[in-house]
Amino acid sequence: MIKENSIGDNDRLLTLFTRDYGVIRAFAVGAKSIKSRRGSSTGLLSYSNFLIDKKGDTYKVVEATANKVFFGAGSDVVTLTVAQYFCELCLYFDPHDDSSAAFLRLILNSLYFLVDKKRDPSLIKAITELRICCISGYAPSLVACDCCGKFEGKTMYFKLDGGLLYCEDCKKENCIKISRTVLDALRHIVFSDIANLYSFEIPEKDIKSLEKITEKYIVFQSEHRFSTLEFYHSVN
Ligand SMILES: [Zn+2]
Numbered sequence: 496m497i498k499e500n501s502i503g504d505n506d507r508l509l510t511l512f513t514r515d516y517g518v519i520r521a522f523a524v525g526a527k528s529i530k531s532r533r534g535s536s537t538g539l540l541s542y543s544n545f546l547i548d549k550k551g552d553t554y555k556v557v558e559a560t561a562n563k564v565f566f567g568a569g570s571d572v573v574t575l576t577v578a579q580y581f582c583e584l585c586l587y588f589d590p591h592d593d594s595s596a597a598f599l600r601l602i603l604n605s606l607y608f609l610v611d612k613k614r615d616p617s618l619i620k621a622i623t624e625l626r627i628c629c630i631s632g633y634a635p636s637l638v639a640c641d642c643c644g645k646f647e648g649k650t651m652y653f654k655l656d657g658g659l660l661y662c663e664d665c666k667k668e669n670c671i672k673i674s675r676t677v678l679d680a681l682r683h684i685v686f687s688d689i690a691n692l693y694s695f696e697i698p699e700k701d702i703k704s705l706e707k708i709t710e711k712y713i714v715f716q717s718e719h720r721f722s723t724l725e726f727y728h729s730v731n
Contacts, residue, residue, distance in 0.1 A: 496541050497582035509537060509556065510586065511545065514599050517591045521547055521554035536561035540568050540578055542603060563603075567610035572730050577609055577616045580723040581623060587719055588631050597630050600689060608693050615699065617706045617731075622692060624709040625684045633658065633716040637682050640665050651678050653708060655715040671708055676701045681708065 497518070498510035507523045523537050536543040536559035546558035568578040581602050590598040605623040608614055628634060635658025639646045642665035652661040652670035660678075661670060673681070676697060683695045697705065710724070 496537060496539055496543070497585050499537075499539060507537070512582075512585045512595075512599060512602070513545070514596050517595045518586060518589050519547075519554055521545070521556050523556045523559075535564050538564060540565040540582075540606065563607075565606045565610050567612070568606070573616055573727070574609055574612070576723060576727045576730055577620050578606060580620070580721060580727055581605060581609075583721050583723045584623070584627055584713075587717060587721070588627060590631065594630050597689075598627070601626050601630065601692075604689065604693065614693070615702050618697065618702050619693070620727075621680075621702070621706040621709040622684050624713040625681065626692065628658075628709075628713055628716055629685055633712075634685060635681070635712065636660060637678070637685055647675065647678065649675060651675075653681075655712055658712065658716075671711070673708065674701065674704065677705050677708065680705050684709075 496509050497512050500508045502508055502522070505525050509521050509523050510518060511521055512518050535541055537556065541561050541564045543559045543561045545556055548555045548557050565578065568575050585598070585602060588598070601623065605619050609616055609619045625635075635653070637658075637660050639660065640651070640662040641659040642661060645662040645665075648662050650663060651673050652663075652666040653659070653673050654661065654667055654670050656669075661667060680695065680697045680701070684692065687695075714721070714724070
């Protein structure tokens with residue numbers, strides 16, 4: 496469940512990100528008054544099985560059983576803000592068809608690692624941002640320099656427009672300088688399978704540079720201002 500709106504005293508409109516149908520909005524009638532029974536399964540950041548009744552264009556939650564509730568997200572403001580940013584990304588990218596299952600799996604994994612707190616939230620955010628771009632058809636081209644094919648150098652350059660990589664000799668205007676370490680991390684995020692996506696090491700000092708690039712890239716490609724991202728910068 497990625498968003499909720501109260502309707503009257505007892506009912507809520509839930510925005511659900513589903514594996515099979517992407518983002519849908521469903522009414523939960525009386526969900527507040529029966530919170531003790533199914534409250535957490537229809538709460539924000541809950542991952543639940545829903546039985547939904549569809550009449551025309553209206554969806555109604557008949558039953559909900561929680562698989563996992565990411566309660567830990569609320570324990571500090573940065574973690575909560577990143578979790579809410581992930582929800583806003585789901586809403587904005589609104590994945591459908593083939594991409595919704597991969598997108599959902601990514602978000603669930605990211606929330607798991609975020610709430611687990613063993614890794615820097617900036618790193619989880621960077622992984623999620625870049626991987627969303629890949630799933631949504633904006634994968635950057637990071638194999639080699641776009642002009643001469645050079646695979647690596649001490650410093651390489653990344654162009655947000657087109658997501659292209661250049662070497663020192665071929666760099667264009669308005670490119671972002673990237674270190675070898677950050678390029679390795681970017682390549683890992685783009686090319687690794689989901690099972691190994693989060694298992695790579697990067698020195699703490701390089702996480703901010705990585706995050707700066709993935710964030711600029713997703714904002715550039717989506718041409719969208721994410722309000723939760725702006726809030727993130729005010730608290731982090
Ligand atoms: Zn080159």
